[in-house]
Amino acid sequence: xxxxxxxxxxxxxxxxxxxxxxxxxxxxxxxxxxxxxxxxxxxxxxxxxxxxxxxxxxxxxxxxxxxxxxxxxxxxxxxxxxxxxxxxxxxxxxxxxxxxxxxxxxxxxxxxxxxxxxxxxxxxxxxxxxxxxxxxxxxxxxxxxxxxxxxxxxxxxxxxxxxxxxxxxxxxxxxxxxxxxxxxxxxxxxxxxxxxxxxxxxxxxxxxxxxxxxxxxxxxxxxxxxxxxxxxxxxxxxxxxxxxxxxxxxxxxxxxxxxxxxxxxxxxxxxxxxxxxxxxxxxxxxxxxxxxxxxxxxxxxxxxxxxxxxxxxxxxxxxxxxxxxxxxxxxxxxxxxxxxxxxxxxxxxxxxxxxxxxxxxxxxxxxxxxxxxxxxxxxxxxxxxxxxxxxxxxxxxxxxxxxxxxxxxxxxxxxxxxxxxxxxxxxxxxxxxxxxxxxxxxxxxxxxxxxxxxxxxxxxxxxxxxxxxxxxxxxxxxxxxxxxxxxxxxxxxxxxxxxxxxxxxxxxxxxxxxxxxxxxxxxxxxxxxxxxxxxxxxxxxxxxxxxxxxxxxxxxxxxxxxxxxxxxxxxxxxxxxxxxxxxxxxxxxxxxxxxxxxxxxxxxxxxxxxxxxxxxxxxxxxxxxxxxxxxxxxxxxxxxxxxxxxxxxxxxxxxxxxxxxxxxxxxxxxxxxxxxxxxxxxxxxxxxxxxxx
Numbered sequence: 001x002x003x004x005x006x007x008x009x010x011x012x013x014x015x016x017x018x019x020x021x022x023x024x025x026x027x028x029x030x031x032x033x034x035x036x037x038x039x040x041x042x043x044x045x046x047x048x049x050x051x052x053x054x055x056x057x058x059x060x061x062x063x064x065x066x067x068x069x070x071x072x073x074x075x076x077x078x079x080x081x082x083x084x085x086x087x088x089x090x091x092x093x094x095x096x097x098x099x100x101x102x103x104x105x106x107x108x109x110x111x112x113x114x115x116x117x118x119x120x121x122x123x124x125x126x127x128x129x130x131x132x133x134x135x136x137x138x139x140x141x142x143x144x145x146x147x148x149x150x151x152x153x154x155x156x157x158x159x160x161x162x163x164x165x166x167x168x169x170x171x172x173x174x175x176x177x178x179x180x181x182x183x184x185x186x187x188x189x190x191x192x193x194x195x196x197x198x199x200x201x202x203x204x205x206x207x208x209x210x211x212x213x214x215x216x217x218x219x220x221x222x223x224x225x226x227x228x229x230x231x232x233x234x235x236x237x238x239x240x241x242x243x244x245x246x247x248x249x250x251x252x253x254x255x256x257x258x259x260x261x262x263x264x265x266x267x268x269x270x271x272x273x274x275x276x277x278x279x280x281x282x283x284x285x286x287x288x289x290x291x292x293x294x295x296x297x298x299x300x301x302x303x304x305x306x307x308x309x310x311x312x313x314x315x316x317x318x319x320x321x322x323x324x325x326x327x328x329x330x331x332x333x334x335x336x337x338x339x340x341x342x343x344x345x346x347x348x349x350x351x352x353x354x355x356x357x358x359x360x361x362x363x364x365x366x367x368x369x370x371x372x373x374x375x376x377x378x379x380x381x382x383x384x385x386x387x388x389x390x391x392x393x394x395x396x397x398x399x400x401x402x403x404x405x406x407x408x409x410x411x412x413x414x415x416x417x418x419x420x421x422x423x424x425x426x427x428x429x430x431x432x433x434x435x436x437x438x439x440x441x442x443x444x445x446x447x448x449x450x451x452x453x454x455x456x457x458x459x460x461x462x463x464x465x466x467x468x469x470x471x472x473x474x475x476x477x478x479x480x481x482x483x484x485x486x487x488x489x490x491x492x493x494x495x496x497x498x499x500x501x502x503x504x505x506x507x508x509x510x511x512x513x514x515x516x517x518x519x520x521x522x523x524x525x526x527x528x529x530x531x532x533x534x535x536x537x538x539x540x541x542x543x544x545x546x547x548x549x550x551x552x553x554x555x556x557x558x559x560x561x562x563x564x565x566x567x568x569x570x571x572x573x574x575x576x577x578x579x580x581x582x583x584x585x586x587x588x589x590x591x592x593x594x595x596x597x598x599x600x601x602x603x604x605x606x607x608x609x610x611x612x613x614x615x616x617x618x619x620x621x622x623x624x625x626x627x628x629x630x631x632x633x634x635x636x637x638x639x640x641x642x643x644x645x646x647x648x649x650x651x652x653x654x655x656x657x658x659x660x661x662x663x664x665x666x667x668x669x670x671x672x673x674x675x676x677x678x679x680x681x682x683x684x685x686x687x688x689x690x691x692x693x
Contacts, residue, residue, distance in 0.1 A: 028083070031083050034090055037095075040084070043080075043084055045106060048248075050077055051252035051256055054070075054256060054259050058262050064190065065190055071190070071194055078256070085211050088107065092107075093222055109244070110244040123239070126243055129251070130250065133257050137257040137258060145194045161473060161479065165478065201257050205253060205257075212246040220239075288320035292313045295312050358421055360401045361400075361403045363419075366407070366415045366416065368414050368432065369413075369414060369416055372486070381483040387487075388487050389402070397510075397551075397552065399509070400494060400501060418490055421500060425497060426493050430486060431482060433466070434449070435481050436462075436481075437463075439477060443477055445475045454485075456491075457492065502539055502549075504532060507536045511552075521553070525556055534569055538555070539555070542555075544665075545573075547584055555576050558576045562575045574657070574675070577678055588672045594683075595685050596685075596688045597649045597686065598637045598638075598641075598648070598691065601690050605656070608659075608660075609655050612655060631663060634664055634668060634691055635668045651685065653675065654675040
């Protein structure tokens with residue numbers, strides 16, 4: 001059978017699911033049925049090959065979870081080796097009196113060639129291998145597996161809550177959250193399984209020691225008592241067979257122990273281990289230079305192996321020289337483009353390029369927050385800001401522009417500032433080495449830390465040490481890191497100022513995209529019926545009132561229908577809101593058929609309508625104290641609705657809706673102000689409160 005046919009057969013076994021059951025049956029057969037010597041040679045060779053393949057697979061994987069089946073593979077390899085030990089013990093004790101080749105050529109080779117046919121040397125070599133495997137590698141790997149499993153399981157609830165916080169903040173999508181939760185579960189299962197699998201290796205090492213002593217003493221007694229051999233001959237013959245059997249089993253066991261140790265000592269970040277070792281260990285010219293100097297001192301001492309030490313010192317010195325030269329050339333190459341582009345300002349004439357434009361969205365950070373935005377230092381803020389932009393773009397209906405991030409030495413070390421169109425709209429302070437425990441209103445205790453407020457929503461919060469994360473979560477706090485705090489604050493501010501982010505260029509892009517599916521509509525609307533400035537103003541008003549502009553087709557059709565009658569942006573916005581009434585109400589109250597609403601007393605509403613001097617955008621004329629009383633009463637009703645877990649909706653006449661919405665926009669932004677004609681016909685309303693004078 002050629003190699004291609006063999007691979008195809010193995011693939012067929014894997015696809016049919018027969019590979020593992022056949023392997024288990026073969027191991028059980030080795031434990032029960034006597035095997036001929038040539039089959040034992042084949043199985044021992046396969047065992048060594050399998051151990052080497054597993055070790056190399058562990059070295060080449062970039063993350064531990066990429067070899068998630070390793071605990072099961074380790075169990076299978078251990079079971080195979082124990083089956084071989086049983087089979088070899090049987091054949092050694094039965095046929096050992098016939099000579100050193102009684103158990104096959106592999107055991108004979110390890111007993112005669114590897115240790116030179118000297119059973120005393122073989123016993124010492126076997127003992128050394130057992131000590132290395134059992135005392136050093138297996139014990140250390142088992143301890144690391146145990147600690148990793150405990151820490152991973154302890155951190156699992158906190159990581160799950162962090163994923164939920166990122167999802168709620170819009171940093172990641174629902175699909176990404178599902179993938180991350182699955183990774184957390186797989187990592188916990190993997191390290192828990194590795195904790196148990198390390199016990200397989202430890203038990204296998206103990207079994208190897210016991211099997212050697214059983215073969216040695218049992219074989220000597222059997223050879224002398226049953227086959228008439230002298231004690232010296234029986235001891236020598238069975239000792240060589242036993243040592244060969246022990247070595248041929250212990251070497252694969254040592255390889256698997258090393259594989260376990262490598263896998264559990266790897267960090268969770270994906271990287272190529274060989275490359276990282278070369279960079280981190282051999283990438284320091286100073287270390288090689290100091291090593292060369294020490295070896296030189298040892299090499300010139302009389303009586304020392306001068307040639308060997310001085311040769312190795314020369315190799316280290318050459319390595320240090322070439323590494324230093326390479327690093328210097330890399331720095332020069334990196335600085336060359338910057339130096340070529342840098343022309344002294346006094347030699348260059350001023351141009352329009354010297355006039356800095358205002359950033360549409362800006363984030364300024366203090367110097368201690370720079371690692372949060374530097375990917376080379378493990379900063380996650382850039383990725384989270386991208387997630388915020390993606391989520392807001394999907395919700396609002398237009399592309400949110402990129403955030404320009406820069407450091408600002410005028411800020412405090414831990415401070416940051418968010419700007420829109422060059423003006424600061426929010427700033428706060430975060431601590432990268434701590435986490436923010438936010439009180440959602442139902443905590444069962446206090447946690448030590450620095451009291452503060454959540455910058456996005458103003459909730460009571462505490463900056464706590466990372467070691468107190470689980471304690472704070474157990475008390476009911478929502479715990480997030482510094483990057484999540486900034487990303488959530490940025491998301492909240494961008495939602496509040498979305499109307500400032502939409503300009504002529506963005507609207508033109510929206511109309512161009514809509515024109516591909518509805519060319520006649522866009523052709524008739526702009527500029528025949530409405531100028532671009534009016535369309536921009538309407539869309540900005542909608543965003544100001546937290547109405548998404550995703551349904552641009554309905555918006556443009558409504559504008560085209562009403563444009564011959566008026567070009568007043570306020571009147572156009574009122575008509576568009578009526579057309580979008582179903583989606584507006586659904587965004588507020590979900591799919592519930594009954595919408596709880598707050599209304600104005602009939603007398604008060606009539607006074608407001610009568611006092612409106614002009615259109616809907618004009619302010620009514622009445623005593624100043626009445627506006628304050630309306631604002632206070634509506635704010636109280638809104639708080640009661642929010643405490644009851646229901647949306648706060650004020651239902652008023654269409655004529656006064658714009659003024660009421662503008663009045664409540666800053667004091668009570670969570671209050672949705674709707675007009676009567678914006679409620680769809682299939683929705684019922686339930687009046688829960690009426691605000692009077």
